[in-house]
Amino acid sequence: MLKLEDINLFYGEVQALWNISLEVQEGETVALLGANAAGKSTTINAISGLEKITSGRILYQGEEIHGKDPHEIVELGIVQVPEGRKLFSFMTIEENLELGAYSHRARKDFKKNLEMVYELFPVLQERRKQQAGSMSGGQQQMCAIARGLMGSPKVLMIDELSLGLAPIIVKKLFDVIKEIRQSGITVLLVEQNVNHSLAISDKGYVLENGRVALSGNASDLLADPYLKRAYLGM
Ligand code: ATP
Numbered sequence: 001m002l003k004l005e006d007i008n009l010f011y012g013e014v015q016a017l018w019n020i021s022l023e024v025q026e027g028e029t030v031a032l033l034g035a036n037a038a039g040k041s042t043t044i045n046a047i048s049g050l051e052k053i054t055s056g057r058i059l060y061q062g063e064e065i066h067g068k069d070p071h072e073i074v075e076l077g078i079v080q081v082p083e084g085r086k087l088f089s090f091m092t093i094e095e096n097l098e099l100g101a102y103s104h105r106a107r108k109d110f111k112k113n114l115e116m117v118y119e120l121f122p123v124l125q126e127r128r129k130q131q132a133g134s135m136s137g138g139q140q141q142m143c144a145i146a147r148g149l150m151g152s153p154k155v156l157m158i159d160e161l162s163l164g165l166a167p168i169i170v171k172k173l174f175d176v177i178k179e180i181r182q183s184g185i186t187v188l189l190v191e192q193n194v195n196h197s198l199a200i201s202d203k204g205y206v207l208e209n210g211r212v213a214l215s216g217n218a219s220d221l222l223a224d225p226y227l228k229r230a231y232l233g234m
Pocket of ligand 1: 011016034035036037038039040041042043083
């Protein structure tokens with residue numbers, strides 16, 4: 001469904017991505033792992049059209065998309081939940097959710113999607129008139145995921161789902177990702193939490209210094225001695 005072929009990306013003179021290749025099949029959940037500054041956000045920003053690649057190809061359903069603008073990519077059904085949530089903090093939960101549905105593809109399903117996200121996150125319905133900035137970190141992350149779902153994604157890319165959140169909230173959010181996957185949405189999960197994310201993923205890619213250092217089935221990766229040593233402290 002989504003394929004990156006040997007992509008390279010520079011910030012000015014500095015090369016951030018080196019020949020990154022990866023593939024996400026329809027309906028899969030795929031984890032993009034790695035430490036700080038490994039290039040995870042840059043990779044999904046390239047898919048979203050927020051950063052331009054200098055070489056390589058990004059294919060979505062067999063078509064090249066790397067020349068497209070971000071709003072065109074969203075219209076194709078590739079939606080990003082950005083790192084740090086980036087909610088409009090002085091707007092209400094409901095207004096934030098409405099903004100997630102601005103694309104043509106999402107508008108026609110507005111009502112259905114709103115019902116779906118309120119079912120997934122009842123707390124958002126209870127607090128729909130509350131300013132987003134006044135919610136807890138976990139609730140804000142729920143709102144950011146819900147806003148992404150309001151865009152009617154075929155592929156949902158979530159940047160740092162669990163960062164800075166309490167373990168009980170992290171568990172709830174990973175459970176929600178499983179439900180999102182069951183609804184047929186393809187998920188690309190950018191994470192530093194290797195254990196949790198591989199537990200719910202089909203496969204994973206580990207980035208180091210802008211390169212794919214390791215990739216494979218989630219279960220094989222979890223058993224990989226290098227990954228255990230470098231990322232799980234075992
Ligand atoms: P993090 O979890 O810290 O966001 P990451 O794996 O997502 O890590 P990136 O944010 O993709 O990493 O960063 C990859 C490299 O590119 C880093 O060295 C970072 O400093 C650099 N970088 C990221 N964004 C920019 C930018 N806008 N301008 C210049 N350099 C950047």
